[in-house]
Amino acid sequence: MIHARELARTFKTKAGAVEAVRGLSLDVAEGELVAFLGPNGAGKSTSVRMLTTLLPPSSGSGTVGGHDIATNAAAVRRLIGYVGQGTASGPYHRVRDELVIQGRAQRMSEAAARRRADELLAMLELDALADRDCVSLSGGQKRRLDVALGLMHTPPVLFLDEPSTGLDPHSRANLWAHILKLRQATGMTIFLTTHYLDEADTMAERVMVMDNGRLIADDTPARLKAELAGDTIEVSLLCADQTEAAATIADNLPDRRELRRDERTIAVTLKDGEAVLPEFIRRLHDGGIEVISARIRRPTLDDVFLGLTGRSLREGAAA
Structure with a gap:
């Protein structure tokens, strides 16, 4: 048309x-x-x-x-x-x-x-x-x-x-x-x-x-x-001294795109968070790392634009 x-x-x-x-x-x-x-x-x-x-x-x-x-x-x-x-x-x-x-x-x-x-x-x-x-x-x-x-x-x-x-x-x-x-x-x-x-x-x-x-x-x-942004898995740990080991495990997950960490939290962005989350939790458990919470954040179209251009679509629209 x-x-x-x-x-x-x-x-x-x-x-x-x-x-x-x-x-x-x-x-x-x-x-x-x-x-x-x-x-x-x-x-x-x-x-x-x-x-x-x-x-x-x-x-x-x-x-x-x-x-x-x-x-x-x-x-x-x-x-x-x-x-x-x-x-x-x-x-x-x-x-x-x-x-x-x-x-x-x-x-x-x-x-x-x-x-x-x-x-x-x-x-x-x-x-x-x-x-x-x-x-x-x-x-x-x-x-x-x-x-x-x-x-x-x-x-x-x-x-x-x-x-x-x-x-x-x-x-x-x-x-x-x-x-x-x-x-x-x-x-x-x-x-x-x-x-x-x-x-x-x-x-x-x-x-x-x-x-x-x-x-x-x-x-x-x-x-x-799915292709340009990906899901983000966020896990909170019981002990701050296990963050380094958890980050190493997250870094080796399949289709890993981005990894962020703070004192007791690991956030890893990848293609299919729902499929990867059980495996991530299993690897953490096998490594003796205690997880107190886990969640998946779904991407938005703003995340897509951020991935394509390095800046937010919302910020560009507001400007």
């Missing part, structure tokens, strides 16, 4: 050329929900703006639904919904009117636009607000209206550029419940950029990680965490 090869975008500034996106190649299948991650300035929004025909690429090629983003932008726009970072509604328009105007812009008849508007208002729980001015809506209500605007013409592809940024946890969960319900009902393809790693981890079938304008990882969340 979405195909790109060597997409690039360079901006000219007073300080010189800035390569915002460099050689982006990706494929998204019909019906997939793909999360596009990276810190501020990584090139995510620029990539989305190229794929949605809002920004011409400097080089490379791309298609959405089989239509070329550079030479057939009108056909691409008929296929997609786009929810950008800013609020899309006019402040002094009424909620229902905003939706009807969007439908008419998508060449729907007046009657069809009104039917579709009422359907989305009910689906996104905005029907009680239909006659209110958009300026009076809360942040969560405005974002649900933005999603409704992007869905007016029932697009097979929906681009969501940080749709829940700035929302409180309840509004964010509510928005995602509606989006996932719509996806289940329609089978649409969703391309999502987000700073919320839990959204990507729990809802996306695939995660792409971007940094400095380049795509540096592309896989399922589970495989990325």
Whole structure:
């Protein structure tokens, strides 16, 4: 449904050329929900703006639904919904009117636009607000209206550029419940950029990680965490004088990636903590080392980014 090869975008500034996106190649299948991650300035929004025909690429090629983003932008726009970072509604328009105007812009008849508007208002729980001015809506209500605007013409592809940024946890969960319900009902393809790693981890079938304008990882969340981060086993010892011997045993575990220690604690990162933990405990016991507690910490997507780049994705997003 979405195909790109060597997409690039360079901006000219007073300080010189800035390569915002460099050689982006990706494929998204019909019906997939793909999360596009990276810190501020990584090139995510620029990539989305190229794929949605809002920004011409400097080089490379791309298609959405089989239509070329550079030479057939009108056909691409008929296929997609786009929810950008800013609020899309006019402040002094009424909620229902905003939706009807969007439908008419998508060449729907007046009657069809009104039917579709009422359907989305009910689906996104905005029907009680239909006659209110958009300026009076809360942040969560405005974002649900933005999603409704992007869905007016029932697009097979929906681009969501940080749709829940700035929302409180309840509004964010509510928005995602509606989006996932719509996806289940329609089978649409969703391309999502987000700073919320839990959204990507729990809802996306695939995660792409971007940094400095380049795509540096592309896989399922589970495989990325297993291959690029790994589980961390932490054991607490009864006696501080056994820490050195325990560290030696941990250092020889299979697929050992990182080893940390303090006075009575050993933390070892490896590929499959659940499978290795019993063997680790057995070796410690055989060595006469007494363990008072043990636990496995599962990796996060932030750990994946840290492993790829040496820095935290959360820190980069906050910056």
